[in-house]
Amino acid sequence: MNGSVILAMVALRLRRIFRDRSALIWFFVMPMVFSFLMGQLLGDWGGSGQPSRPRFLVYADEPGPELERFLAPLRDHERFVVEVRDTTVSAAALAEAVEDSRITAGLLVPSGFEAAAAGDDTASLRLYFDSDRLSSQTIRTLLEEALLRANTAAAARSLVADPAGGEPGRGAAQGFDQVVFDRLWEEPRVRLAVETLGRKQEEPEFALTNSYQHVGPSYTLFFVMMGVLALAQDLVAERRQRTLARLVTSRAGPADLVLGFLAGGFVMGLVQSVILLVLNSLLFRIDYGDSPLTLGLAMMLFAGVCAGASVLLGTVARTEAQASGLGVATTLVLAAMGGLWWPLEIVPPFMQTLGKLLPTGQAITVFHDLIGRGWGLAENLPLLVGLAVWCVVLTVMATWRLRRVMAS
Amino acid sequence: MIIVENLVKRYGSHRAVDGITFEVAKGELFGLLGPNGAGKTTTIGVLSTLLPADGGRASIGGHDVAGDPGGVRRLIGVVPQEIALYQDLNARDNLLFWGRIHGLGGKALGTRVERLLELVALGEHARQKVETFSGGMKRRLNLAAGLIHNPEVLFLDEPTVGIDAQARTKLLALIGDLAADGLTIIYTTHYLEEAEQLCHRIGVIDQGRMVAVGDKEDLISQIGDEDRVRVQVPSERHRALTSAAETWPGVDSVSERRGKLEIRVADGGAVLPPLQAWLAAEGLDLAQLEVIRPNLETLYLNLTGRGLRE
Ligand SMILES: Nc1ncnc2c1ncn2[C@@H]1O[C@H](COP(=O)(O)OP(=O)(O)OP(=O)(O)O)[C@@H](O)[C@H]1O
Ligand SMILES: [Mg+2]
DSSP, X not given: OOHHHHHHHHHHHHHHHHTOHHHHIIIIIHHHHHHHHHHHHHOBOSSSSSOOOOEEEEEXXXXXXXXXXXXXXXXXOTTOEEEEEOXXXXXXXXXXXXXXXSSSEEEEEOTTHHHHHTTSSOEEEEEXXXXXXXXXXXXXXXXXXXXXXXXXXXXXXXXXXXXXXXXXXSSOOSSOOHHHHHHHHHSOSEEEXXXXXXXXXXXXXXXXXXXXXXXXXXXXXHHXXXXXXXXXXHHHHHHHTTHHHHHHTSSSOHHHHHHHHHHHHHHHHHHHHHHHHHHXXXXXXXXXXXXXXXXXXXXXXXXXXXXXXXXXXXXXXXXXXXXXXXXXHHHHHHXXXXXXXXXXXXXXXXXXXXXXXXXXXXXXHHHHHHHHHOOOHHHHHHHHHHHXXXXXHHHHHHHHHHHHHHTO | OEEEEEEEEEETTEEEEEEEEEEEOTTOEEEEEOOTTXXXXXXXXXXXXXXXXXXXXXXXXXXXXXXXXXXXXXXXEEEOSSOOSOTTSBHHHHHHHHHHHTTOOHHHHHHHHHHHHHHTTOGGGTTSBGGGSOHHHHHHHHHHHHHTTOOSEEEEESTTTXXXXXXXXXXXXXXXXXXXXXXXXXXXXXOHHHHXXXXXXXXXXXXXXXXXXXXXXXXXXXXXXXXXXXXXXOGGGHHHHHHHHTTSTTEEEEEEETTEEEEEESOHHHHHHHHHHHHHHHTOOSTTEEEEOSSHHHHHHHHHSSOOOO
16 A cells, blocks of 8 residues: 555545635535524523433432432432422322333432431332333433432341440341341331333434434535545546546556545545534534544544445446436435434434434434434444445445456 | 567457557567557557457557556557546646656656646636647647646547647647657657658558558658549540550559549659640540549558548
C-alpha cells in the first residue's frame, strides 16, 4: 500500500470540493438551513429540552430514612431516574405502566419496611420489571445488592448486644452466635418478590424531546449521503476524460487507486459529518449523549457505506447526469424509508422493521438512542453491525466493479 | 525496446486489433498511422497495460505487458488522445498531482513541475485553470503530464487533434526535441504529413492490421517512385489516348484504372503539355485530370484501396 498515492487522491477530492462554492453550499449550508427550518416547523416534542431518562417509580406507604438508605445506590444513576411516591397504587396499575413502557420498573414498598430494615419486623417488596430493558435489568441488579446489604445490616444489628438489657432473641448474644445468625439469614427481614413482565410494545417509547434532536442528525446523514454520492459524478468524469486511464497506467498500483477512490468519499463524508454535527450541536444545542465511541463508529461506518455506494455508482452510471440522478434518487428513497424525513417511530411496524434494515434507518436510530435514551455501545451494537455489513458489502462490490472498469 | 507480436484485441466479435507485429528500438520515434477506428488507440491501450490482449504478446523493456504490468508501468508515460487532466485545477496543481501519483514528492517534484511548465511554454499560465486554456495549451499540458515522471517510453495518442496549425507546429517541434533527447516514442496519428515529418519509422494500420511497416523511403519504394497522371476521358477514346501517350517522353506505362487512364511517368510535369494539347485537340475538359506523386497517401491508397479520412 502506498499512502502517498491515497493521500494525493483524497487531497484532490477535498480540494476540488472546498474550492467549489456551489459544492460548499450543498455540502454545508443547505443542511444547516434545512435543519433550522424543519426544526422550527416541527417545534418541541414535549419536555424541557432535556433528554428524558426512563423512570423507576417507587410507591412507599411510609417513606423514611431506611428507604432512602436502601435506594441510595440507585439514585442519580445515569440510565434512569428514581421517583418515590407516598401514594398508593394497585399492583395491576403498576404492572401495566411497565408493560406500556411508561416507566422502566416499579417497586411497591409496604408500610413495615422501616421497621423491618431496623430488624424489628419483616416486609416483602414487590418489583415489576421488564426483562427486555437494560435500565430495568440494572435496577433489578442494584435492588438485589441493596437488599443483601439491608438484610446483612439487620442481621448484624440483631446480633450485637443491646446495652439496655433488651428482650430475648434480640441482642441476646454476647459474642457471635452462629445459630441466631443462621436463623436471621434464612428468614431475612426484608424480601424482594420479582414480577417479570414481557414487553407489549416492541419499540421503546419515543425518547426525543425536541425536534432538533431528530432533524439535526437526520439532515446531516441526508446531506452526507447526497454529497458523497455526488462524488460518483467525478468518477464517471474520470472515466470519460480518461484521467482514470492515466491513473491506471501510472506507477501507482491498482489496489492503491481503488483505496484512493474509496478513501476520497470516506474522508469527505467524515469531514462533512464532523462539521455538520458540531454546527448542529452549537446552534441547536443538541447533546449527542455519553458515548463518543458509538457516535464515532456510527459516523465512520455511515461514511464508509456512502463511499462504497458512491464508487459503485460511479462505475455503473454511463454519464454524469445519470450518476447524479441515481445518486439523488437513492438518497431520497433511503432517506424516506430510513426515517430521515420523519422519525421511524411514527411509521407502521412493518416499515419500521424495513427502515432499520437500511443504513439510513440504522444510523438515525443510533442517534435517537444516543440522544434520547442515553444509550451506549452495547445497546447500539446490532445497529452498528448492520451498518458494518452494508459497508463491507458495498465496498466489496465497488472494488470489484472498479477493478473491472479500470481494465477496459 | 518495444516488441509486439501478433497482437489481437477483440471487442465482442469485432477484432479492433487483428494480429499486429512490430518492433520499436530504443530512442526511436515510431509512427502508427491510420484512419479513425483503425485500432491505434486500442494498440496503445494494450501496450500501456490498460487493456488485456486477447492474443499475441507484447513487451516493453523486457517486461511483458500481461505478465508484468507493474514493470511496464515503471517505464512508460502515456498521453491519451483525450485531455486527461482535471479541468478545474490549474496547470501546476495538475502536474503536482500526477507527480504524486507516480510517487514523486518534495522539492524534486516542485522543480520538475517548473521545468516541464517551461518546456511546454506554460510557465506564465501555471496558476490558470485548465478549463480556461486554449486547445493547444491543453494539449501541451496533457503532454507534460505524461512526462512528469521522466519515462523511458512515451505513448502519444493523436496529440495534435483539434488544434490549429500554429499550435500543431509548436507541439511537433517539442516532440521532435524529446525524440532527439533519446526518448522512445510511439506516436499515433491520422495526419500523413505529421508521420512523414516527425517519425523515424512508420507502421500503417488499417482495420486492426498492420498493412506496412518501414521508414518513409522503404514505404515509398513499395509503390515505386514514379508519378501517376490520371485522366478521365470517355472510354471510346481510351485506345487513342493510350497510343498517343506511349510516345510521350518518360512514359513507362499506360493502364486503365477504375474508368480512368493512368499514365506512369518519371516526371508527371513533363507529360502535362502534350496531354493538354491532346485533350484540346479532342475537345475534352481539363478538369478531369489528376497528378499523383508517390507519398504516404498513395501508399495508403495502394495498400488499403481506400483514401485516408481526416
Ligand atoms: N470500448 C470499446 N468497445 C467496443 N468497440 C470499441 C471500443 N473501443 C474501440 N472500439 C472499436 O475498435 C476499433 C478500433 O478503435 P480505436 O479507438 O483503437 O481506433 P483508433 O485508430 O484509435 O481511431 P481514432 O483515430 O478514431 O482514435 C473501432 O472500430 C472502434 O469502434
Ligand atoms: Mg484513437
